[in-house]
Amino acid sequence: MFASQDPDPRLAAARTAPHPCASWPDNGQGIRDTIDRVGDKWSILVIGILGSGPLRFGALYEQVPGISQRMLTLTLRHLERDGLVTRTSYPEMPPRVEYALTPLGEGMRETAYAFVQWATDHNPEIEAARLAYDTRTTR
Amino acid sequence: MFASQDPDPRLAAARTAPHPCASWPDNGQGIRDTIDRVGDKWSILVIGILGSGPLRFGALYEQVPGISQRMLTLTLRHLERDGLVTRTSYPEMPPRVEYALTPLGEGMRETAYAFVQWATDHNPEIEAARLAYDTRTTR
DNA sequence: CTGGATCCTCGTTGATACTG
DNA sequence: CAGTATCAACGAGGATCCAG
Numbered sequence: 001m002f003a004s005q006d007p008d009p010r011l012a013a014a015r016t017a018p019h020p021c022a023s024w025p026d027n028g029q030g031i032r033d034t035i036d037r038v039g040d041k042w043s044i045l046v047i048g049i050l051g052s053g054p055l056r057f058g059a060l061y062e063q064v065p066g067i068s069q070r071m072l073t074l075t076l077r078h079l080e081r082d083g084l085v086t087r088t089s090y091p092e093m094p095p096r097v098e099y100a101l102t103p104l105g106e107g108m109r110e111t112a113y114a115f116v117q118w119a120t121d122h123n124p125e126i127e128a129a130r131l132a133y134d135t136r137t138t139r
Numbered sequence: 140m141f142a143s144q145d146p147d148p149r150l151a152a153a154r155t156a157p158h159p160c161a162s163w164p165d166n167g168q169g170i171r172d173t174i175d176r177v178g179d180k181w182s183i184l185v186i187g188i189l190g191s192g193p194l195r196f197g198a199l200y201e202q203v204p205g206i207s208q209r210m211l212t213l214t215l216r217h218l219e220r221d222g223l224v225t226r227t228s229y230p231e232m233p234p235r236v237e238y239a240l241t242p243l244g245e246g247m248r249e250t251a252y253a254f255v256q257w258a259t260d261h262n263p264e265i266e267a268a269r270l271a272y273d274t275r276t277t278r
Numbered sequence: 279c280t281g282g283a284t285c286c287t288c289g290t291t292g293a294t295a296c297t298g
Numbered sequence: 299c300a301g302t303a304t305c306a307a308c309g310a311g312g313a314t315c316c317a318g
Contacts, residue, residue: 023184023187023188023190023191023202024183024184024187024252024255025255025256025259026255026258026259026262031255031258031259031262033265034258034261034262034265035177035178035183035254035255035258036178038174038178038254039174039175039177039178039179040178040310041310041311044163044174045162045163048162048163049162051162052162056279056280057279057280057281058279058280061280063162068311068312068313069280069281069312069313070281070282070283070311070312070313071310071311071312072281073280073281073282074310074311080272081268081269081272081273082265082268082269083264083265083267083268083269083271083272084265084268089280093279094279094280095279095280095281095318096279096280097279097280097281104261104264104265104268107257107261108257108261111253111254111257112254113163114250114253114254115174115177115250115251115253115254116163116164116165116170116174117164118246118247118250119165119170119173119174120163120164120165120170122173122243122246122247123165123170123173125222125243126172126173126221126222126223126243128222129220129221129222129223129243130220130221130222132222133219133220133222134220179290180290180291195299195300196299196300196301197299197300200300207291207292207293208300208301208302209291209292209293209301209302209303210290210291210292211301212300212301212302213290213291228300232299233299233300234298234299234300234301235299235300236299236300236301
């Protein structure tokens with residue numbers, strides 16, 4: 001599959017010994033899910049908001065602009081399943097449910113924060129690059 | 140470029156404080172796109188791989204397991220548009236096109252690496268939480 | 279108040295075939 | 299080799315209604 005034939009010796013070299021770190025530590029296995037959890041539309045927002053302290057469903061619903069009830073429910077379920085968020089329901093009338101970050105979730109939040117920070121800092125460059133690209137290809 | 144921009148001392152404080160603000164610095168605007176770029180299925184993989192050095196389309200195609208030509212093309216276009224990757228085509232026969240990380244892309248890679256590292260380190264905990272959750276709800 | 283159940287739409291992806 | 303074009307399929311996400 002790999003060693004069958006190699007017209008270009010550079011390809012063989014590139015495949016066998018490129019650099020110490022050819023890619024990510026994991027690459028393509030379980031990490032995918034964790035990244036997806038952060039990459040999905042709402043999770044990071046929820047985690048960011050919960051970083052300031054526990055909140056009820058309704059409060060969360062108000063603080064995440066544009067989310068639907070369904071998506072908020074699903075997002076919270078996923079986060080709970082992954083051990084990032086705890087769900088505490090108080091059997092009262094009317095029902096009250098509070099969501100809070102676990103220590104694991106707090107760690108995730110801090111790590112994600114670093115990336116958000118980077119994205120914020122470099123957003124101007126990225127926007128500029130997009131503008132340049134668009135004008136270049138449109139013209 | 141890094142140390143010069145800090146007009147507001149509160150921002151610096153907000154970065155180090157445990158519970159700085161209600162949410163992320165940006166929240167809901169342009170950052171979304173950047174996060175989406177990382178969150179999408181292939182971009183991080185491509186960026187990670189390109190971290191070891193420039194590669195041709197075909198080599199990339201081989202190193203990303205399961206990607207389709209179309210998706211690789213689209214992913215590279217997006218990354219190029221955002222100024223994270225450069226595309227250099229050599230007018231030869233057969234055609235040769237090389238993709239490489241820009242400095243911006245390299246910065247993105249490093250920042251993302253921190254997160255991937257976290258995800259790798261804590262994957263066991265997350266998997267355990269999932270298992271616990273599933274058995275709890277299934278039983 | 280919280281959130282489960284349904285329906286429906288739209289975007290993203292993959293397979294395939296074709297071109298410079 | 300490095301794409302582009304086209305089409306079909308799938309699934310995430312939104313709207314709405316209903317229930318504990």
